[in-house]
Amino acid sequence: MPRHNVRQQIIDAGLKVLIEKGFNGSGVQDITAAAGVPKGSFYNHFESKEALGAEIVDVYGRDNPRRALLGDTSLPPLQRLQAHFERLNANFTAADFGRGCLLGNFSAELSGQSDLIRERLASLYLNWSSDLAAVVAEAQGDGSISTKAPALDLASFLLDAYEGALLRARVEKSGRAFDRFMTVAFDQILV
Amino acid sequence: MPRHNVRQQIIDAGLKVLIEKGFNGSGVQDITAAAGVPKGSFYNHFESKEALGAEIVDVYGRDNPRRALLGDTSLPPLQRLQAHFERLNANFTAADFGRGCLLGNFSAELSGQSDLIRERLASLYLNWSSDLAAVVAEAQGDGSISTKAPALDLASFLLDAYEGALLRARVEKSGRAFDRFMTVAFDQILV
Structure with a gap:
């Protein structure tokens, strides 16, 4: 098997293991075992592990299906925003609230530990917020959202609030925090 | 020194170490070293460590100065809510965004790992939300906030959104997420 396949196997397995067990809760051996490759091949x-963590943040941001959904102009912009968050809700609910978002988990666990990973997380926040802001701006353009607040501010607030709601949903093992998020976001913020 | 002082020293040191280095990032030895007690005394x-973590969540919720501030009826309720969040902003900013909130950190790191700690976190979320909700309800009573949404829903949403904003502030090492939180919370939600 060519080397780049081993590399990809480690990245795929690392993504799963690090979301489930946390960065400090999992060792290189957990990752190579999940990837089905010899431990020695990791290095x-x-x-x-920090270098893998940084790369995984980039992969998590780049390969995320949110871009396709948010860019689907066959739906009006407000409906696209709603579908985006509903899809996240459905994914986390289907996983019985057992895993979180890599972005939120790493932000909580690693901001004070790794500048390398922290900077990648900052890029991911910005990219995701910008994707949301483009849709908010479109909705401001067609008059379905007020232009009182800048699109990027609204989008960034919503992403932060969503990450917070997810923390609570995982603790409560319940979607109540998601329901509250949807109500306040679409009745009071995106108006 | 009587035994209960050693116990308290371990709790005090554990609170600091676990907020700074995370639960899985710190060992019992880190905690006893910070407490200045022999490692063997921990057990x-x-x-x-899980039992200590659960107790620390309780201590963090109980001894928090928020109750005094939120209960200070010399200020109108909306001002009290503002002062509450401004105080949190100031504390995290003064720490150069280097540490997070134990509630948010443990929620991200431990929801999938420890049911014991997860249940204590759920109680802390509920207590904190209820403290905030009492003040929101007071503001709804004097007409400064609309009664359209239940006080506990608004309060719970705000707490979740705040924990999310803190995650981003730590990643960005900047208070921009706090500024956004204050603007949206007090211009669009608590209205």
Whole structure:
């Protein structure tokens, strides 16, 4: 098997393991075991667990299906925003609230520990917020959302509030926090 | 020194160490070293690191100065809510965004790992939300906030959104997320 496949296997397995068990809760061996590759091969591909973590943040941001959904102009912009958050709700609910979002988890766990990962997280926040802001701006353009607040501010607030709601949903093992988020977001903020 | 002082020293040190380094990022030895007590003494007082973690969540909720501030009826309720969040902003900013809130950090790191701690976190969320909701209800009573949404829903949404804003502030090492939170909370939600 060519080297780049081992590398990809480690990234795929790392994404799962690190979301489920946390960065500090999982070792290189957990990741290579999940990838089905020899432990020794890890350091042929990554300098450290931190380097893998940083790359995984980039992959998580880049390969996320949100872009396709938010860019689907066959739906009006407000409906696209709603569908985006409903899809997230459905995914986390289907996983019985057992795992979180890599972005939120790493932000809580690693902001004070790794500047490398922290900077990648900052890029991911900005990219995701910008994707949402483009749709908010479109809705401001067609008059379905007021232009009182800048689109990027509204979008960034919503993303932060969603990450917070997810923390609570996981603790309560219940979607009540998602329901509250949808109500306040679409009745009081995106108006 | 009587035994209960060692216990308290471990709790005090544990609170600091676990907020700074995370639950899985710190060992019992880090905590006893920070407490200045022999490592062996830990298990005279706590069954496990998990048991200490659960107790620390309770302590963090109980001894928090928010209750005094939210209960200070010399200020109108909306001002009290504002002062509450401004105080949190100031504390995290003064710490250069280097540490988070134990509630948010543990929610991200431990919801999937420890049911014991998860249940204590759920109680803390409920207590904190209820403290906020009492003040929201007071503001609804004097007409400064609309009664359209139930006080506990608004309060719970705000707490979740705040925990999310804090995650982003730590990643960005900047108070912009706090500024956005204050604007949206007090211009669009508590209205």
